[in-house]
Amino acid sequence: MQKEEIADLQIRFGVHLRKIREDKGLSxxxxxxxxxxxxxxxxxxxxxxxxxxxxxIFELAKGLGVSAKDLLDF
Structure with missing residues (x-):
């Protein structure tokens, strides 16, 4: 993978993580x-x-009460 592709995945994952966190009303x-x-x-x-x-990723999923798959489904 190229650096640009990795950076894009990081950004997409982060946006998705924030949405899940905010949807759950968590700081x-x-x-x-x-x-x-x-x-x-x-x-x-x-x-x-x-x-x-x-x-x-698995720690975050557990803390958010979702599966790791849910976190990676962006």
């Missing part, structure tokens, strides 16, 4: 607490500035 802090992640990292993910690891 960055609430998600961070549920996932044992720093809220600044979640913000970076939502803004496409952070290439998230697969294990973190």
């Amino acid at each position: 960055l802090r609430e998600v961070a607490d549920r996932c044992d992640l720093d809220n600044s990292n979640i913000s970076k993910i939502e803004n496409g500035q952070f290439n998230i690891q697969l294990s973190k």
Whole structure:
């Protein structure tokens, strides 16, 4: 994959993650607490500035009460 393709995926994933979080009425802090992640990292993910690891996707899914598939369906 080219850098541009990776950056596009990061942005699309982040936009989708933010929508799920907001639809559930959760703040960055609430998600961070549920996932044992720093809220600044979640913000970076939502803004496409952070290439998230697969294990973190599963942590986020658990914290949001959705499946990993739901997070990746963008």
